[in-house]
Amino acid sequence: MKRVGIEKLYHVISAANEPSAVVGQGEEFVVETEAGRGEQCIVLEGAKPGQVLAAEIIEVAPETEGYTAHGPGAKSFPDWIRYNGWGQLRRDVQIRGGRIKWPGGLVFPALPMVGMIGTAPEPPEAPSTGMQGIFGGNMDCPLVAAGARVFLPVAVDGAYLHIGDVHAVQGDGEICGAGGIECRAEVRLKLRSLERPAGFSWPRIEHDASISTVGVGGSMDTAYRIAVEALLRWIQAESGWSEQDVFLLLGSVLIARVCEVVNPFVTFAATFPKLLLEGMRRNPPPGAA
Structure with a gap:
């Protein structure tokens, strides 16, 4: 099975990126992802503009260490946090046996998900991998997990799927800005290009x-x-x-x-x-x- 390492990661979603890998229709492969920064760029052979990319997420396997954090510049609840002078916050956790171990001993289930998955828009548009839109991107949607089939628009030959930013678990809203739990991970998946179905607009x-x-x-x-x-x-x-x-x-x-x-x-x-x-x-x- 093809494996894509983290040696080459990107911070913009663009068809100008040199692919991390080229895969065939329905080929199963594994991508390694970095904790919270940098995405893989995968080209699908035969994908054409006007189609949709179907990404089947087979497995999301986090590594054993992760963290959650909040910085003063994060968007959520800025006045409340700023006026309380919290500054920079961070907690490091262990991820083992399908569970998160919080500092002090609290344990709760891990629910791994893929925070960033998107296809390259038509050039010259090249949004940051931290952005989201009709192309997918940094949606941070907990539904993008093992068993999901994600459908995204194809705007360029090869689709140029960008994927990364796995969270071992994430609460709705991702309110602290980092995570839930940011972690390195391996994502096993396969891709196909399909004719665009009637009524398709957003991911x-x-x-x-x-x-x-x-x-x-x-x-x-x-x-x-x-x-x-x-x-x-x-x-x-x-x-x-x-x-x-x-x-x-x-x-x-x-x-x-x-x-x-x-x-x-x-x-x-x-x-x-x-x-x-x-x-x-x-x-x-x-x-x-």
Whole structure:
């Protein structure tokens, strides 16, 4: 199996980057990731602009040491923290046996996830790997974990997937700015390019039991609305239900979570159960053609 080391890492998402590796369609491979900084750049043979990249996350394996931290410049709760004079904060932890051991002995489950996964936009655009948008990027979405299939737009030949910034666990919002728990890790995955599905706009995440969309905006309400509308379009295309009926159903069953609030932009994820989607296909609403 191909293994990609951390000797060559990048800080911008760009098709001008020399690839860390070139992989074939459906080829399983492993990337090593650095703690909190620098991303791999992977080219997928045969990926063409206008398609979507499907990244299947098979395993996320953190190393045994990690940390969480907060600096005075972090965006979340700046006045509250600044006025209390906290300064720089850091805690180092152990990661073993699927658990986080906090200093002093507190133990809680590790839930490893990939914080940064995105495809290169059309040149000359080359955003920082710390940014997120329609291309994916630093979404810090805990749903990007083992078992996830992440769908991202392809804007350039080869897609130029950038991936890294694994967290051994992360709370919703990533409020302290580093982590949850930043750590080195190994991510096992495979990539395919697919024709762009109807209604595709923002990044999508699929698990065996759910579908989710990610929205990014300058405020929580903007990011939330983008994520929900993208989810509505996906459900509408898959179910055949009208926009109005999907909207009314989401009012009863929508699941949404804030992913991160510490970058210049906010990330939200909106989720819908697959069991209901299967039921919608079998049961069109009254008045449907």
